[in-house]
Amino acid sequence: MAAMKPRTGEGPLEVTKEGRGLVMRVPLEGGGRLVVEISQQEAQDLYEALKPVVA
Numbered sequence: 001m002a003a004m005k006p007r008t009g010e011g012p013l014e015v016t017k018e019g020r021g022l023v024m025r026v027p028l029e030g031g032g033r034l035v036v037e038i039s040q041q042e043a044q045d046l047y048e049a050l051k052p053v054v055a
Contacts, residue, residue, distance in 0.1 A: 015043075 011033060015024045022043050026034045038046070 011025065011027060013024075013026055015022055017023075018037075021037045021039050024036045024038060024043075026036070028034055
């Protein structure tokens with residue numbers, strides 16, 4: 001059986017380095033968080049895609 005982790009609320013947007021990849025935790029509207037593991041290259045691609053619309 002998989003370990004059950006309690007929900008700790010939305011929490012902040014955060015990115016941590018775990019092993020060879022990055023784990024991004026994004027708070028969701030309505031509660032909970034989206035957890036995505038991405039590579040360094042995927043993080044760079046995401047940065048390049050967001051840069052024009054955020055700046």
